[in-house]
Amino acid sequence: MSDAASSDLLALVQVHYQDLLRLLTRRLGCASLAADVVQDLCVRLRELGGDASAAIANPRAYLFRMAGNLATDHQRRARAIQRHLSPDPVPDALACDRPAADDVLHQRQRLLALRAAIDALPPRCREVFLLHRFTGLSHPEIARRLGISVSMVEKHVQRAMAQCRDHLRRLDG
Structure with a gap:
């Protein structure tokens, strides 16, 4: 993808910003997280620059797919952090019946x-x-x-x- 294609995609983000925000808010359940994911999308598009070689047949679909993938990544990271912070409860077999x-x-x-x-x-x-x-x-x-x-x-x-x-x-x- 050329720098021109990257900047075209960034311009397309501006055109579809509200649609992307609505989609991601529904998916993530939080408008501020959705805005963060759109920001991540813009960063990723800038990082792509001229590295991608395949031409994009449908830039809008590409944009929305990329936003959806970033939202999925965010949800996975959040679940991993949650699992790390909230250990599994102690099984009943190991729970102590003694009072505190x-x-x-x-x-x-x-x-x-x-x-x-x-x-x-x-x-x-x-x-x-x-x-x-x-x-x-x-x-x-x-x-x-x-x-x-x-x-x-x-x-x-x-x-x-x-x-x-x-x-x-x-x-x-």
């Missing part, structure tokens, strides 16, 4: 706060609460075992629960 370290730390802090709340209870209240929550005894069973009324068991459990809830609320801020 910060979750473990937070739960340990909550457990320590509960222990402190239980330790701060009066002895009888603490005993009732532990029998109820950790031994699984019913209120009447606790009342019989400790020789107190069911109503008193309920009050001790309510007091212990309120104290635990208050300690956790202070911890959670």
Whole structure:
């Protein structure tokens, strides 16, 4: 292709600039990327200069084909970069079921706060609460075992629960 043919193609880019831009915008989904590809097309046409030996039978078709090929190249490069930046997700077989370290730390802090709340209870209240929550005894069973009324068991459990809830609320801020 002679320099004259190259400059004729550049002039043809100017004539069909809007058509090229519309085509490439549809294909790439972005007007600024389409404008970049048209700019790349102009650079390539200048680089060709007199190096190409075959005569172009249909310059407009050649231009649009070249623009389409440049768009395809751009999409391939973008996918390659995306693959490099976004590694494949970890397969389920390799995923760890263990909780995150910060979750473990937070739960340990909550457990320590509960222990402190239980330790701060009066002895009888603490005993009732532990029998109820950790031994699984019913209120009447606790009342019989400790020789107190069911109503008193309920009050001790309510007091212990309120104290635990208050300690956790202070911890959670």
